[in-house]
Amino acid sequence: MASNKIRVGLIFGGRSGEHEVSLISAWNIFHGLDRKKYEVSLLGIDRQGTWHFGKKQNFWVNPEDSKKVRLNSDALAVTIVRKRSEICVIDLKDGKNVAKIDVFFPITHGTFGEDGCLQGMLEMLDAPFVGPGVLGSAVGMDKDVAKKLLLQAGLSISKFHTLRLGQDTARKISEIIADLKFPIFVKPANLGSSVGISKAENKKQLLSAIKLAFQYDTKIVLEQTVVGREIECSVLGNERPLASTPGEIKLAKGFYSYAAKYFEVDVAMPIVKAQLSKATVKKIQKLAVEVFQVLQCEGMGRVDFFLTKEDKIFVNEINTLPGFTGISMYPKMLEQTGIKYQDLLDRLISLALKRKENQRKLKRDFKA
Numbered sequence: 001m002a003s004n005k006i007r008v009g010l011i012f013g014g015r016s017g018e019h020e021v022s023l024i025s026a027w028n029i030f031h032g033l034d035r036k037k038y039e040v041s042l043l044g045i046d047r048q049g050t051w052h053f054g055k056k057q058n059f060w061v062n063p064e065d066s067k068k069v070r071l072n073s074d075a076l077a078v079t080i081v082r083k084r085s086e087i088c089v090i091d092l093k094d095g096k097n098v099a100k101i102d103v104f105f106p107i108t109h110g111t112f113g114e115d116g117c118l119q120g121m122l123e124m125l126d127a128p129f130v131g132p133g134v135l136g137s138a139v140g141m142d143k144d145v146a147k148k149l150l151l152q153a154g155l156s157i158s159k160f161h162t163l164r165l166g167q168d169t170a171r172k173i174s175e176i177i178a179d180l181k182f183p184i185f186v187k188p189a190n191l192g193s194s195v196g197i198s199k200a201e202n203k204k205q206l207l208s209a210i211k212l213a214f215q216y217d218t219k220i221v222l223e224q225t226v227v228g229r230e231i232e233c234s235v236l237g238n239e240r241p242l243a244s245t246p247g248e249i250k251l252a253k254g255f256y257s258y259a260a261k262y263f264e265v266d267v268a269m270p271i272v273k274a275q276l277s278k279a280t281v282k283k284i285q286k287l288a289v290e291v292f293q294v295l296q297c298e299g300m301g302r303v304d305f306f307l308t309k310e311d312k313i314f315v316n317e318i319n320t321l322p323g324f325t326g327i328s329m330y331p332k333m334l335e336q337t338g339i340k341y342q343d344l345l346d347r348l349i350s351l352a353l354k355r356k357e358n359q360r361k362l363k364r365d366f367k368a
């Protein structure tokens with residue numbers, strides 16, 4: 001019996017440091033998708049980069065507990081291909097078609113999954129997919145390029161410099177120290193989850209912070225510290241995106257480090273609705289949409305800010321495939337704004353399909 005359900009390919013896992021977080025996000029999306037509307041195929045990418053197709057017990061140790069994750073190899077190793085008008089999931093062993101996909105939902109946080117690589121692969125297949133396209137994903141991941149675009153748009157960001165491995169680092173460091181005030185944040189340009197990030201209080205710490213960041217990327221950014229609250233805002237949409245009510249990450253100590261994000265309890269407290277004046281909420285929402293558009297995003301994005309005591313707002317960054325775990329801010333802030341989890345998933349999928357529809361209307365060749 002032919003079904004008129006939309007066939008969703010949920011892609012998760014992957015080769016980044018956020019592999020496990022991705023499995024937790026995927027678990028929530030898998031359970032949130034309305035089965036009256038969707039037929040869902042699970043596509044897990046293992047840490048080596050092999051794609052697997054399987055049932056939920058292949059990917060989560062205890063299917064009732066999102067936290068116990070695994071990506072085991074008894075799921076079929078597959079690849080995805082286009083065969084004429086259809087996108088097929090192909091069993092690598094015998095070349096048989098095991099599923100067909102209408103739209104992909106990649107929830108692959110971090111390197112290769114969020115930075116335009118996977119998006120490029122899906123574009124090559126002419127497949128609709130959730131979240132920003134190649135450019136928005138790549139720009140959103142690269143802190144150096146993103147900051148340059150934000151500056152050009154006249155948006156406030158903290159003062160920063162960029163260093164590339166192998167360039168005249170010693171001379172540049174003296175220039176940077178003369179220009180920026182300590183403490184200085186040092187970050188790999190293309191990473192997430194605070195990996196490789198440190199806060200340097202003096203020159204000695206700065207040198208080791210630079211060394212550490214260069215272990216993760218050949219390009220790093222150094223930026224002046226902004227003292228302020230950390231405010232986040234969800235953005236959803238294509239041409240006319242909407243912004244959620246802002247939330248806040250309250251930190252008991254230090255900065256929002258990798259440990260504070262994933263292990264340490266009680267260090268970071270996410271507050272779904274930040275205590276802010278109406279005027280500030282409006283300003284943040286307007287800015288969030290502006291950032292989203294300046295950074296070429298579509299579908300979704302979580303924009304993070306710093307808010308100082310003087311009510312000055314600095315843009316920190318955008319996350320183009322934000323967390324979708326049970327406690328993640330992106331869906332929670334939208335829920336606070338009146339968009340329920342299931343409704344959010346529906347909207348994301350329809351935004352992906354609409355974007356592809358518009359793309360397909362474009363002329364590809366010119367005939368005089």
Ligand SMILES: Nc1ncnc2c1ncn2[C@@H]1O[C@H](COP(=O)(O)OP(=O)(O)O)[C@@H](O)[C@H]1O
Binds near residue numbers: 187193257304
């Ligand atoms: N310029 C800055 N001033 C103050 N704190 C910062 C600054 N840059 C980063 N931080 C702190 O470090 C955390 C991680 O930095 P961020 O740029 O968001 O990296 P990631 O992409 O890994 O999340 C922020 O959430 C914040 O706590």
Ligand SMILES: [Mg+2]
Binds near residue numbers: 304317
């Ligand atoms: Mg961040």
